[in-house]
Amino acid sequence: MTEPADSTQQTFRQGAAAVWPICLGYFTIGLALGVLAQQAGLPWWAVAMMSLLVFAGSAQFICVAMLAAGASIPAIILTTFVVNLRHTLMSSALAVHLSGVSRRFLSLFAYGITDESFAVNMTRFRDGNWDRRRALIVNQLANAVWVLATITGTLIGQFVPQGAFGIDYALTGMFICLLVFQLQGRIYILTGLLAAAISVGWYLLIPGDSYIVGASICAATLGYFLKVRYRRNK
Amino acid sequence: MIFSDYLFLFAGMGLVTYLPRALPLLYLAHKQLPQWLVDWLSLIPVAILSALLAPSLFADSTTRNFDIGKPELLVAIPTLIFALKTRSLGGTVLVGMLLYWLTGLYN
Numbered sequence: 001m002t003e004p005a006d007s008t009q010q011t012f013r014q015g016a017a018a019v020w021p022i023c024l025g026y027f028t029i030g031l032a033l034g035v036l037a038q039q040a041g042l043p044w045w046a047v048a049m050m051s052l053l054v055f056a057g058s059a060q061f062i063c064v065a066m067l068a069a070g071a072s073i074p075a076i077i078l079t080t081f082v083v084n085l086r087h088t089l090m091s092s093a094l095a096v097h098l099s100g101v102s103r104r105f106l107s108l109f110a111y112g113i114t115d116e117s118f119a120v121n122m123t124r125f126r127d128g129n130w131d132r133r134r135a136l137i138v139n140q141l142a143n144a145v146w147v148l149a150t151i152t153g154t155l156i157g158q159f160v161p162q163g164a165f166g167i168d169y170a171l172t173g174m175f176i177c178l179l180v181f182q183l184q185g186r187i188y189i190l191t192g193l194l195a196a197a198i199s200v201g202w203y204l205l206i207p208g209d210s211y212i213v214g215a216s217i218c219a220a221t222l223g224y225f226l227k228v229r230y231r232r233n234k
Numbered sequence: 235m236i237f238s239d240y241l242f243l244f245a246g247m248g249l250v251t252y253l254p255r256a257l258p259l260l261y262l263a264h265k266q267l268p269q270w271l272v273d274w275l276s277l278i279p280v281a282i283l284s285a286l287l288a289p290s291l292f293a294d295s296t297t298r299n300f301d302i303g304k305p306e307l308l309v310a311i312p313t314l315i316f317a318l319k320t321r322s323l324g325g326t327v328l329v330g331m332l333l334y335w336l337t338g339l340y341n
Contacts, residue, residue, distance in 0.1 A: 021323035053248035095262035110256035166335030173330025
């Protein structure tokens with residue numbers, strides 16, 4: 001992989017410029033998670049440990065809810081596995097842009113793959129002028145903010161009123177814009193619409209979280225075949 | 235729960251989160267991927283984001299029923315327009331939060 005020859009400082013600045021909106025979102029969501037964890041009786045050091053070892057927003061929310069409901073440890077671990085299976089798809093898609101990179105780097109990089117860092121890095125890779133070091137900075141800064149925000153949430157939990165400042169919408173707002181970044185042509189818009197329709201139907205009919213992976217694979221496959229047909233007809 | 239319970243739980247959660255993130259990357263980054271797979275994978279981001287987002291806008295999360303009148307959906311429309319016009323991630327997050335907060339105040 002060719003890398004632009006520029007200073008470490010510049011690399012860091014460009015990575016930080018790409019990641020700050022994620023950090024803003026993670027800060028509010030992390031705060032909310034910390035507040036919930038504190039209310040569920042988790043000590044701050046347990047939340048810190050969870051954010052460092054797991055680093056997966058939705059799974060951590062589910063974990064807190066399950067702990068509060070008295071679920072067993074194996075049940076929580078199994079649920080986490082199912083919820084985070086979608087990352088296999090993201091990891092595969094990122095491999096296209098990280099081909100030939102050392103396994104040591106990939107092992108470190110994989111730790112920071114989240115829905116948001118994935119979407120930002122994929123957009124930047126596609127637009128060019130992006131490399132693995134900038135992508136890693138995106139992952140690691142997002143992680144640092146996440147850990148700090150969740151700990152802060154447990155410490156100030158009792159002072160934050162519920163639903164304050166639209167905190168609950170931070171993740172949705174982030175997804176909306178990340179989705180817009182991905183709409184680079186008719187086939188992408190079509191795939192997005194298919195995924196929306198399939199995921200809503202799946203969500204209504206089938207309990208659990210299989211709708212994320214299921215709808216993504218169905219929509220991408222349908223989109224792929226539509227693209228192939230469109231190419232042939234041209 | 236005591237320290238060792240938490241450590242066991244979070245180490246387990248960490249492992250089952252890390253492996254799906256790492257194994258495809260470690261395996262595929264050192265392979266020559268066929269073109270059809272690259273094409274298919276290029277549609278994965280838009281599909282995942284849409285699948286993560288759509289049910290939260292169009293369905294009630296507690297009853298899992300179809301719901302077209304959620305404030306989340308109402309706020310999503312101007313937020314989407316803002317995102318399309320500005321392509322600013324930070325701005326979109328802030329605008330979405332602000333509008334959602336305002337709808338909460340008037341309900």
